[in-house]
Amino acid sequence: MTKKLLSVLGLAVLVATAGCLGGVQAASSDDTTTKTIDVSGSETIYATPDQVVLHIAVEATGDSASDVRDQLDAGAADLTSSLESQGVASEDIVKSRYDLAVRDRESGETYRGVHAFRVTSDDVENAGFLVDVALSNGANRVDGVQFTLSEETRADLHRQALAAAVADARGDADALADAANLSVTGVQAVSTSDVNYVYSGSVSTASTEIRESSVAVTATVSVTVTAA
Structure with a gap:
């Protein structure tokens, strides 16, 4: 699981979660100040080439x-x-x-x-x-x-991987917020890098035999949520 650094500015609180660290930030010690949690998530989907x-x-x-x-x-x-x-x-x-x-x-x-x-x-x-x-x-x-993958299949898997990556990040955000006695109140920002596609297969000659393998579609996102 991706390691994330949790830091509470002004509160100097460090919270460790199981195999996962994230970031909780506040502008001041004022309870009315919006606090944010920065997390990332990823997902890999394996598909049969078409x-x-x-x-x-x-x-x-x-x-x-x-x-x-x-x-x-x-x-x-x-x-x-x-x-x-x-x-x-x-x-x-x-x-x-x-x-x-x-x-x-x-x-x-x-x-x-x-x-x-x-x-x-x-x-x-x-x-x-x-x-x-x-x-x-x-x-x-x-x-x-x-x-x-065909363009249609690629686009569909792209969306699936992104949605799963966001869900992964949100799960980590909830865990971090709970450990810091906070609750997630909303999403402030979401960003993603390019989705990666890894192809594989093998070829043997004779009467040519080609064995296709799977295509790995991986998406990674960064999410900033608000907490109170």
């Missing part, structure tokens, strides 16, 4: 720039059409990189090119199959596979 992002590419070499360009164009056309036939929308197959350069500068004869794509699909369970389809139809390189 989206997969494939980073795949067509790579080619040749003795001329036009030869390499033709190979890249043909591979890209095969790649996109094969993925679309498996239900991937054309707008979810996005070109992320295109390079064409001399590979052997001494002779000036050999060229190398890369046409890379970012492919997004909600068919998470068949991520490995989509990789195999890509590698069998134009692509010859896989730069990574990422399991993630």
Whole structure:
């Protein structure tokens, strides 16, 4: 549990709670002065990914720039059409990189090119199959596979994590107030940092098998409550 420092200005009272310290403040010893308690809370929610992002590419070499360009164009056309036939929308197959350069500068004869794509699909369970389809139809390189959350799911979990983090902070505030013979009377301020998302997964080759894991969504908030 997050440690919090409890200090009563003007009263010089230090209160320790079980595994948790917070801050109680008063402007003076006047009982009518508003006292505040500063606490923080956090929550982590684990969710099953509902989206997969494939980073795949067509790579080619040749003795001329036009030869390499033709190979890249043909591979890209095969790649996109094969993925679309498996239900991937054309707008979810996005070109992320295109390079064409001399590979052997001494002779000036050999060229190398890369046409890379970012492919997004909600068919998470068949991520490995989509990789195999890509590698069998134009692509010859896989730069990574990422399991993630759709924007709608991300927003929903974001709100859930924030609400739970605020509840965690409020519980600590109540405990601190009770230990100081006070009662929470309201909320003065609430702030939060960016919500963190941690993704995981694993890939094994053969007929490509990809095992998705969970996505951890963590929210942290700071809350200032008033007490009397």
